[in-house]
Amino acid sequence: MTDLAAVKAALRTQAVETPSWAYGNSGTRFKVFAQAGVPRTPWEKVDDAAQVHAVTGVAPTVALHIPWDEVDDYAALARHAEDRGLRLGAINSNTFQDDDYRLGSICHPDAAVRRKAVGHLLECVDIMDATGSNDLKLWFADGTNYPGQDDIRGRQDRLGEGLAEVYERLGEGQRMLLEYKLFEPAFYTTDVPDWGTAYAHCLKLGPKARVVVDTGHHAPGTNIEFIVATLLREERLGGFDFNSRFYADDDLMVGAADPFQLFR
Template sequence: MLRNDLKEKVKNFKVEIPSWGFSDSGTRFKVFHIPGAAKNIFERIEDAEQVEKYTKAVSAVAIHIPWDKVDDWKHLKKFAEDKGLKIGAVNPNLFQDEDYKFGSLTNLDEKKRSKAIDHVLECIDIMKSVDSKILSLWLPDGTDYPGQGDFAKRQELLIDSLKKIYSALEKDMTLLIEYKFFEPAFYHTDTADWGIAYALSKDLGDKAKVIIDLGHHAQGTNIEYIVSILSSRGKLGGFHFNSRKYADDDLTVGSVNLYELFLIFVELNKFFDLSSDKKPALVIDQSAAMKPKVQAMIQSVEALQIAYLKSLLVDVKSLKEAQLNNDIVMAEEIIKDAFLTDVRSILKEAREEMGLDPDALNAFRQSDYESIVAKKRG
């Protein structure tokens, strides 16, 4: 692909950023305070505006309910639009209510199960108010000990709950089903892997798809293979991008697994034009507990831009020839050649052509934004 074509591709590449990525976060042991970290959705959108200001690569801001709950959703929508942003995926919270100790959508108690369903239905109403089209559902339900629950019964309750939720979606809305093989449940999880999420999406219908979180897999899982299989079957709905070393670490994108990230984009390019609107929901999902929040988000956006640019350099024609000839060495070399190419100068040129500072992170670090909000927010 020609240099100018690459620049146009990356100029039109957009990613959704999470509201929760701008607030204090941590581990099960401790939440550390970052000076100026956002405390409410309005401050989170102000921070998101900074990422868009320096990268021009933000498609929307994903929200989490009830963390981001407000009294006037139309006001929030306008507030975001005034910042040059829009509200993206709506994420229900089914893991922080005492009633969900033994499950939310799979709870044996019909009253508690209905409460969980009603919460998700409330999120669909919020989607209508803010003009969101994506309902992103992560289910933490599961068991900690053998014998604690009946696997099949819990699946029966889950699909029944999901059908109630699915029926409330409007025609242009999509339900993304997320999976995770452990945590907070440690013996079994009701949506433990992509196969279960795929089966549920098939049972529900065309408006249900699978979302992949890069940290939600066992060590050694071939995520790019999952990307290919789901994409080829029309069931890949989106991503939660982050990095992991051991488990669901929620580290900043590209901080650990750069080659894996690149290979994921190589597979995505076979099925989607990621510089267009017709692509899966590409969303960052990270904790960045030890990093200044806006800087961490700019880092992650840039990591995705670089991985995308590198993936576009793969010589697809030569790769197919090598595969047809079973030339394993050449096939690998073609992939590695693209990965090892430094594309940062292309990204910098694209930014300059958009009227941006070519070094987005440094430009933000030189601004007074962090010190201003640290004083303002206390």
């Protein structure tokens, strides 16, 4: 693209969705550092997101995380966002904090735990209906820590079955966004460790299922641009998590150590 006016027009259409949890206290994995003025409720997180959009002009939506952003009336929260010039974006599920999920959630060998996990994902779709959100964002901490701890193929079967049930619940214009992470947090096998695994499940599910690329979660030397190009070509790119990595995990903002990364 050599037409400067066309480049500028394309950039004007770009928007960045900020995550609600980015407005809370943060720190390292060893300690969360408290700050003054941090939002106490989802309503206050939306207020902060509105301020970011007012200053930047490129952040018109804010993603929610359930149960971190649970409220009694999601439609009212959506109206609150609209009153401040925002929309509620992707609904992020959480199947990694409960003790029941120690051996996995949607891939767990116990059918009762899998039922609990899928029930939560279906609840997230209900929340999408109430907020007008289009995207269900899924990341699973499922995996095994030792060889022989569980049946690797069986876990993929359970993953596919659970995703299929949730996929069928999606409404018109709604999408399922499946994120992968290379090695977080399982030590032996992670059930969705790479873009190929996520892509394979999305292909089987149907056109509403897309892959999320976390720019900070690949093996050293991986050409992330190639992955993005391939998913674009197949019309299966669902979005990005803009993280960066320096040693291992995605603990940096994208471009913090490699400023050229975001451009690429």
